[in-house]
Amino acid sequence: MNIYRHYRPDPELEAFIVALPKTETHLHIEGCVSFEQLNAFNPKRYPNPPPFWDPSYRFESFDRFNEHFFEWVAPYHTTVANYHETAKQAFAKCAAQGVRHIEASFHLPAISWLDDDGPALLDAIHDAAPDGISVRIFGGMTHADYGRRSELLERALTWDRLAGIDLHGPEYWPVDDGIPDYWRRAKDLGKVTKAHAGEFMGAPFVEWVVDTLGVARVEHGVRAIESAQVVDILAERSIVLDVCPISNLKLAVEGVSTMSAHPIRKLMEAGVCVTVSTDDTFMFGNSLIEEYTALVQSLGFDRTALIEIARNGVRTASMDEAKRAALERELDELQRLTLDAP
Numbered sequence: 001m002n003i004y005r006h007y008r009p010d011p012e013l014e015a016f017i018v019a020l021p022k023t024e025t026h027l028h029i030e031g032c033v034s035f036e037q038l039n040a041f042n043p044k045r046y047p048n049p050p051p052f053w054d055p056s057y058r059f060e061s062f063d064r065f066n067e068h069f070f071e072w073v074a075p076y077h078t079t080v081a082n083y084h085e086t087a088k089q090a091f092a093k094c095a096a097q098g099v100r101h102i103e104a105s106f107h108l109p110a111i112s113w114l115d116d117d118g119p120a121l122l123d124a125i126h127d128a129a130p131d132g133i134s135v136r137i138f139g140g141m142t143h144a145d146y147g148r149r150s151e152l153l154e155r156a157l158t159w160d161r162l163a164g165i166d167l168h169g170p171e172y173w174p175v176d177d178g179i180p181d182y183w184r185r186a187k188d189l190g191k192v193t194k195a196h197a198g199e200f201m202g203a204p205f206v207e208w209v210v211d212t213l214g215v216a217r218v219e220h221g222v223r224a225i226e227s228a229q230v231v232d233i234l235a236e237r238s239i240v241l242d243v244c245p246i247s248n249l250k251l252a253v254e255g256v257s258t259m260s261a262h263p264i265r266k267l268m269e270a271g272v273c274v275t276v277s278t279d280d281t282f283m284f285g286n287s288l289i290e291e292y293t294a295l296v297q298s299l300g301f302d303r304t305a306l307i308e309i310a311r312n313g314v315r316t317a318s319m320d321e322a323k324r325a326a327l328e329r330e331l332d333e334l335q336r337l338t339l340d341a342p
Ligand SMILES: [Zn+2]
Pocket: 026, 028, 168, 196, 219, 279
């Protein structure tokens, strides 16, 4: 398994990154299917890996990304068994890279074309988790889905194993009027609420999801950097940004023409809590080790800064407190060894 297409760490850095107890809190299950699965599923349709794995490839727009998504990964995800297989392989890759906690989402409206209902899907995804990795599953939906699927989405709030909800898809679509109230009720019922923002829309939309949807976690959020006022709001309210640098680069997010231009360091210096994840490993051909390596090779992060990223993940993820404390102790020990190193 070659997981190094974009950034390759030297062996010492690779060992350090693997040893870091990491979280992966921005992961779309469908987008993490493996090429081997698709090739076995339909060898005529998927004879070769996708052209967008090329490190120099850039999606010309989010619409183009979506077209590829529907061409490649959507047709496979019509059965609970196939979701289980995708999750099993993706979670195993996470485990091999030293990930200890995963928050992954699936497209909630997919339930309506699946061969079983939500609770069965949630059981199948949870059953895919390897030993030692805690998994929380989120239901994602686009800005338009509440109006089209309100009965399903309301029912989803009664599913015990659904940890929370996430707003995804084209960020520039108008947000359905039912979404803000749905987000508030989900939170009242104990669900964790997230939203994608600040990827294809600017800082005002990041402020909107924080203020109007009440999310404490924004997926991407990087274009908050366009407004010092919004950056201050994120820092003051301890809002977490689940950032995916290689995804931002390959989707040509405004301000990320090169990896060295990525605003992650500026956001951290302004006091924003940032974590690092992969988004869709099939669509970007990336791995979490590469994401951490990109920070070192293109943005000058040292080991203490990598530990800070991992610690932000551990401190803010939806994991039980005993596990959180144990992982924090591991990070303390790695920090001590890093400071003692010559
Ligand atoms: Zn995403």
